[in-house]
Amino acid sequence: MSLVESExxxxxxxxxxxxxxxxxxxxxxxxTRDGIIDSVGIVELLHFIETHYGIExxxxxxxxxxxxxxxxxxxxxxxxLETDAPRREAQAS
Amino acid sequence: MTLTLGLSPDALRIxxxxxxxxxxxxxxxxxxxxxKRGVVVGLSGGVDSSVVAALCARAIGSERVLGLFxxxxxxxxxxxxxxxxxxxxxxxxxxLEDITAILDAAGCYExxxxxxxxxxxxxxxxxxxxxxxxxxxxxxxxxxFSVVAESPTGERRRARVTPxxxxxxxxxxxxxxxxxxxxxxxxxxxxxYAVAGTPNRLEYDQGFFVKxxxxxxxxxxxxxxxxTQVYHIxxxxxxxxxxxxxxxxxxxxxxxxxxxxxxxxxxxxxMDLCLYARDNGVTAAAAAAAVGLSEEQVxxxxxxxxxxxRAAEYLHLSPQLIADVPAVTR
Numbered sequence: 001m002s003l004v005e006s007e008x009x010x011x012x013x014x015x016x017x018x019x020x021x022x023x024x025x026x027x028x029x030x031x032t033r034d035g036i037i038d039s040v041g042i043v044e045l046l047h048f049i050e051t052h053y054g055i056e057x058x059x060x061x062x063x064x065x066x067x068x069x070x071x072x073x074x075x076x077x078x079x080x081l082e083t084d085a086p087r088r089e090a091q092a093s
Numbered sequence: 094m095t096l097t098l099g100l101s102p103d104a105l106r107i108x109x110x111x112x113x114x115x116x117x118x119x120x121x122x123x124x125x126x127x128x129k130r131g132v133v134v135g136l137s138g139g140v141d142s143s144v145v146a147a148l149c150a151r152a153i154g155s156e157r158v159l160g161l162f163x164x165x166x167x168x169x170x171x172x173x174x175x176x177x178x179x180x181x182x183x184x185x186x187x188x189l190e191d192i193t194a195i196l197d198a199a200g201c202y203e204x205x206x207x208x209x210x211x212x213x214x215x216x217x218x219x220x221x222x223x224x225x226x227x228x229x230x231x232x233x234x235x236x237x238f239s240v241v242a243e244s245p246t247g248e249r250r251r252a253r254v255t256p257x258x259x260x261x262x263x264x265x266x267x268x269x270x271x272x273x274x275x276x277x278x279x280x281x282x283x284x285x286y287a288v289a290g291t292p293n294r295l296e297y298d299q300g301f302f303v304k305x306x307x308x309x310x311x312x313x314x315x316x317x318x319x320x321t322q323v324y325h326i327x328x329x330x331x332x333x334x335x336x337x338x339x340x341x342x343x344x345x346x347x348x349x350x351x352x353x354x355x356x357x358x359x360x361x362x363x364m365d366l367c368l369y370a371r372d373n374g375v376t377a378a379a380a381a382a383a384v385g386l387s388e389e390q391v392x393x394x395x396x397x398x399x400x401x402x403r404a405a406e407y408l409h410l411s412p413q414l415i416a417d418v419p420a421v422t423r
Binding site: 032033035038039040042043044046047059060062063064065067 | 227232233234235236237238253254255256259260396400403404
């Protein structure tokens with residue numbers, strides 16, 4: 001399990017009352033359709049990803065392909081960290 | 094059962110006289126069962142509360158219906174004018190309760206402003222604001238609330254909500270609906286009346302109400318009627334044109350806001366058809382033509398209906414007990 005996946009599972013477990021079940025949550029389960037999180041949960045999840053990983057999620061990126069399962073979020077966050085890293089380094093220097 | 098036949102726009106057609114008879118009979122029965130002497134209705138100047146007041150007046154007599162006007166400093170002036178107009182038309186008694194001072198004392202406006210400032214730092218109390226959702230039909234984006242604020246000079250800012258700001262904003266704004274309900278029950282207690290709620294089926298089913306705010310009532314006479322049907326009944330009951338033509342509004346935020354941008358995905362007539370289709374096993378493909386959308390767009394609306402229904406389960410829950418109390422009938 002990657003660090004991002006572990007952190008995500010921990011966040012979902014702590015915040016959506018699934019502390020034990022989160023480990024068993026399938027990586028491709030739909031967080032919204034399976035009733036794990038609702039629209040407020042989406043807001044919390046986006047905020048966690050943005051603040052914890054220091055990335056900005058644009059409105060166009062708030063789609064199920066990026067956000068609706070643990071597998072999708074891990075892929076999305078990893079991609080954003082890669083693409084945003086040069087920009088962040090440029091801003092820092 | 095899945096219907097593969099197309100959905101007719103006439104699917105929601107009703108026999109208005111028969112429906113009015115059923116509802117007025119029901120109101121008389123319920124008021125009698127509750128041993129109340131009349132009904133209080135909060136009048137917003139919209140079609141739903143106007144129809145509920147008219148049905149109550151027809152059921153138990155206009156002299157037994159009290160219409161309440163409950164504006165606050167951010168209400169549209171038109172709401173009070175139209176509410177007064179319909180009350181006069183129905184010949185019911187009325188009381189005006191300006192709830193601004195209560196909201197001020199509870200910190201409604203100040204807490205709201207503080208929540209918005211977290212998202213839009215140069216926001217100031219003399220700005221106007223609202224919350225808005227993106228359309229559900231155009232893409233697959235999650236429908237996440239944004240705050241839209243407008244300065245006195247017309248400069249607009251928009252920011253997606255954060256969890257803390259969103260919670261504080263909604264909690265502050267819910268003071269409005271809860272204060273109104275408190276006033277309705279004040280007058281109901283004083284007169285030994287029941288309180289009539291005014292949700293239509295879309296609002297009731299999809300959770301477009303504040304728990305223990307406008308969601309609270311002793312009876313909800315039109316909760317089973319689609320909004321389209323409420324308009325049919327309004328016409329049948331002779332509710333004035335001006336009220337029937339007014340676009341549905343929340344009248345909760347200081348910037349003008351339609352129900353569509355706050356909560357529902359589509360104009361009410363299309364939303365009604367989608368909800369009807371969802372509940373009657375009509376596929377998205379079969380519903381698309383009648384709704385005037387593509388199959389894919391109707392699928393998105395169906396998903397949104399399901400998501401709102403899940404969220405509304407909590408809103409509909411009465412207080413839950415750990416163990417039964419058999420002596421109390423529930």
